[in-house]
Amino acid sequence: MKTVLIIDDSPMIIKQIRQIAADHGYYAPEGCKTGEEGLERYKELRPDIVTLDIIMPGMDGIETAKKILEFDPKAKIIMVTSLCDFDTLEEIQGLGLSQMVSKPIQTKEMVHAIETILKH
Numbered sequence: 001m002k003t004v005l006i007i008d009d010s011p012m013i014i015k016q017i018r019q020i021a022a023d024h025g026y027y028a029p030e031g032c033k034t035g036e037e038g039l040e041r042y043k044e045l046r047p048d049i050v051t052l053d054i055i056m057p058g059m060d061g062i063e064t065a066k067k068i069l070e071f072d073p074k075a076k077i078i079m080v081t082s083l084c085d086f087d088t089l090e091e092i093q094g095l096g097l098s099q100m101v102s103k104p105i106q107t108k109e110m111v112h113a114i115e116t117i118l119k120h
Helices: 011-023 035-045 061-071 086-094 107-119
Strands: 004-007 049-053 077-081 099-102
Touching: 004 011, 004 035, 011 107, 035 049, 035 061, 049 061, 049 107, 061 077, 061 086, 077 107, 099 107
Parallel strands: 004 049, 049 077, 077 099
Antiparallel strands: none
């Protein structure tokens, strides 16, 4: 079973993504509410996929993604955000990340992003 690590400061979003993951045969442990916590959990868990919010207190999602990729250049990260502007998209692509899901999260969009990232 593939593991999905959720890093998001919103308990509601964590719950929603965990449910989507479970409904589609993925395991999603308790989510992380900060980038710092998520980075440490990534190192412990070595999940197949990470969903990562951009706007969080402390270390934001972009910085967290950079640190995860420094630790594991093959990490599969899906950015989840309400910031869907051109600059944000460009910054995400600059990190080599290809998947972004916008909030509010649509189940089909999230499942498509997970399936797509697992194929690569």
